[in-house]
Amino acid sequence: MGERLALSGNEAAAYAMKQINPDVVAAYPITPQTEMMHAFAQYVADGEVDTEMVNVESEHSAMSACIGSAASGARTMTATSANGFALMWEVVYIAASSRLPICMALVNRALSGPINIHCDHSDSMGGRDAGWIQLYCENAQEVYDLFALSPKIAEHPDVQLPVMVCYDGFIISHTVEMVDSLTDAQVQKFIGPYQPRINLLDYKNPFTFGPLDFHDYYFEHKRQQVESMEHAHKVIPQVFAEYEKLSIRKYSFFEGYQLEDAEIVLLVLGSTAGTAKVAVDELRSQGKKVGLLKLTVFRPFPVKELQEALSGRRAVAVLDRCASFGSFGGPVFSELRSALFGLSDAPLIRGYIYGLGGRDMGIALIRQAAEETLETAKKGQPTEEIGYLGVRE
Amino acid sequence: MKPRGWKELPIGGIIPEAGNAEEYETGSWRTYKPIFDQEKCIHCLLCWVFCPDSSIIVKDGKVVGIDYDHCKGCGICAHECPPKASAITMKLESECLAEEKGNK
Numbered sequence: 313m314g315e316r317l318a319l320s321g322n323e324a325a326a327y328a329m330k331q332i333n334p335d336v337v338a339a340y341p342i343t344p345q346t347e348m349m350h351a352f353a354q355y356v357a358d359g360e361v362d363t364e365m366v367n368v369e370s371e372h373s374a375m376s377a378c379i380g381s382a383a384s385g386a387r388t389m390t391a392t393s394a395n396g397f398a399l400m401w402e403v404v405y406i407a408a409s410s411r412l413p414i415c416m417a418l419v420n421r422a423l424s425g426p427i428n429i430h431c432d433h434s435d436s437m438g439g440r441d442a443g444w445i446q447l448y449c450e451n452a453q454e455v456y457d458l459f460a461l462s463p464k465i466a467e468h469p470d471v472q473l474p475v476m477v478c479y480d481g482f483i484i485s486h487t488v489e490m491v492d493s494l495t496d497a498q499v500q501k502f503i504g505p506y507q508p509r510i511n512l513l514d515y516k517n518p519f520t521f522g523p524l525d526f527h528d529y530y531f532e533h534k535r536q537q538v539e540s541m542e543h544a545h546k547v548i549p550q551v552f553a554e555y556e557k558l559s560i561r562k563y564s565f566f567e568g569y570q571l572e573d574a575e576i577v578l579l580v581l582g583s584t585a586g587t588a589k590v591a592v593d594e595l596r597s598q599g600k601k602v603g604l605l606k607l608t609v610f611r612p613f614p615v616k617e618l619q620e621a622l623s624g625r626r627a628v629a630v631l632d633r634c635a636s637f638g639s640f641g642g643p644v645f646s647e648l649r650s651a652l653f654g655l656s657d658a659p660l661i662r663g664y665i666y667g668l669g670g671r672d673m674g675i676a677l678i679r680q681a682a683e684e685t686l687e688t689a690k691k692g693q694p695t696e697e698i699g700y701l702g703v704r705e
Numbered sequence: 706m707k708p709r710g711w712k713e714l715p716i717g718g719i720i721p722e723a724g725n726a727e728e729y730e731t732g733s734w735r736t737y738k739p740i741f742d743q744e745k746c747i748h749c750l751l752c753w754v755f756c757p758d759s760s761i762i763v764k765d766g767k768v769v770g771i772d773y774d775h776c777k778g779c780g781i782c783a784h785e786c787p788p789k790a791s792a793i794t795m796k797l798e799s800e801c802l803a804e805e806k807g808n809k
Binding site: 519523525 | 720722
C-alpha cells in the first residue's frame with residue numbers, strides 16, 4: 313500500500329524519480345526546477361538511490377551527458393525549465409532523433425526576454441517539433457503519476473522516444489498538495505528493469521552512434537521519427553491502462569469535465585484546468601452547457617480522439633498559455649483548428665492567449681472566454697479575433 | 706548498393722557495422738596525389754604517423770606504398786617527409802590521370 317503524502321509538484325517529481333531509481337541523472341539548476349533536483353540530490357546524498365548524479369556546468373551539457381548515458385545502456389533522467397530548455401535545444405533534437413528513452417521533468421516557465429521566472433508554456437511549446445513525447449499535468453498527483461509511468465512509454469520497444477512531463481512552474485512545482493503514491497516495489501515492477509536497445513559499452517557489438525547523414529538518407533531517418541510518434545499514439549493508452557490497474561487513477565489523451573453534453577468546450581493544458589473546472593461548475597449552475605477538455609498528451613497530438621470528442625459541439629475556446637508571434641493564434645489553437653478542419657460538424661473555434669509570464673488566470677477570465685464563445689456559438693459565425701485574457705490594453 | 710527505404714534502416718541513425726567507413730572510398734576526392742619514391746625512402750615512418758586517413762601502407766616496419774582508394778591528397782605526408790629524403794612529392798591528380806590514360 314502506497315502512502316498519502318503532502319508534496320509540492322517538484323517534490324512529487326523527485327519522489328517518483330527516487331522510486332524509479334534511474335542509473336544516471338545529469339542536471340543543472342534553474343528556477344523553478346531547482347527544488348526538484350535539490351530533493352533528488354538529497355536522496356542521492358542519503359544513499360536512498362543508486363543513481364550516478366552528474367552535476368554539469370550547463371543545460372546543454374546536461375542533455376549531452378544524458379545522451380551519452382542513455383546510449384551507454386543507462387536509464388537516464390533529467391529536469392529543466394524555460395531558458396535551460398532553450399540552452400539544450402540542439403541536443404534535445406539529438407536525443408529524439410537518436411531514439412533515446414530519456415525522461416525529463418519540464419517545469420514550465422516563460423522564455424526570456426524580459427527575464428521571467430514564472431509560469432507559461434512557451435518553453436515546452438517552443439520545443440514541440442523536437443520529436444519528444446509531451447505530457448501535461450494539472451496538479452502534483454498528475455506529476456507523480458505521469459513521471460512515474462513515463463519510462464514505460466519511453467522505453468517501449470515500439471516507441472523508443474524521450475518523454476517530457478510538463479508541469480506549471482510555481483503553480484504546481486511549489487504548491488503543496490495531496491499525492492497518493494505507489495510503493496517503491498510497485499513502481500519498480502511497473503517500469504521493469506531497463507533493457508537498452510543500444511549500448512556503447514557493449515564492446516562485443518560495436519556500432520556507430522550519432523553519425524553523419526547526407527541528402528540521401530536524412531529524409532528517411534526523419535520519416536522514421538514521424539512513424540515513431542504513430543507508435544507512441546498506440547502505446548500511450550496501453551501504458552495508461554496498465555497504470556490504472558495499479559493505481560486506480562485513470563489517464564488518457566485528455567480528461568473531459570462536464571464534457572458529455574457540453575455545447576461549448578474550453579480546451580486547456582496544465583494547472584489552469586483546475587481553475588477551469590470551478591468556472592465550468594459556475595457556468596453550469598447558470599444553465600450554460602459548458603464543459604472542459606483538459607489535454608494531457610500534446611505530443612503526439614491526438615487528432616482522431618479530439619475530432620471524436622469535439623465534433624458536433626457548437627464552439628470550442630482554446631486557451632493557450634503561449635503566444636506564437638507571427639502565427640494565427642497560439643500553438644494549441646493552431647493544431648486543434650488544423651485537426652478539426654474539414655469535418656462536416658466541426659465546431660466554431662476561438663483562440664485565446666492567457667497567463668504569460670505567470671499572469672494569474674482566475675475564474676473570472678475563464679468565464680469571460682466562455683461567455684464570448686457562447687456569443688460566437690449563438691451568432692453561428694466564426695471569428696478571427698484572438699483574445700488576450702488578462703493583459704492591460 | 707541500392708539505397709534503402711525508411712522501413713529498412715535501423716532506427717536512431719545507428720550504423721550497426723563497425724568500421725565500415727573503410728568501404729567509403731574517398732580517394733576520388735583528390736586534387737593532388739602523393740607520389741612515393743621507394744628508393745629515396747628512409748623508413749622513418751613519419752608519413753605513416755601523420756597521415757589522417759591511415760593511407761600509408763607499412764609492412765615489416767617499412768613504407769611500401771599508399772592506399773590510393775582512401776588517400777584524399779592532403780599532402781601532409783609530403784610535408785612531413787624529412788627534406789634529406791623527400792621521398793613523397795605531390796602531383797596534380799588530373800595530370801596523373803591524363804598520364805595513365807596516355808599510357809593505355
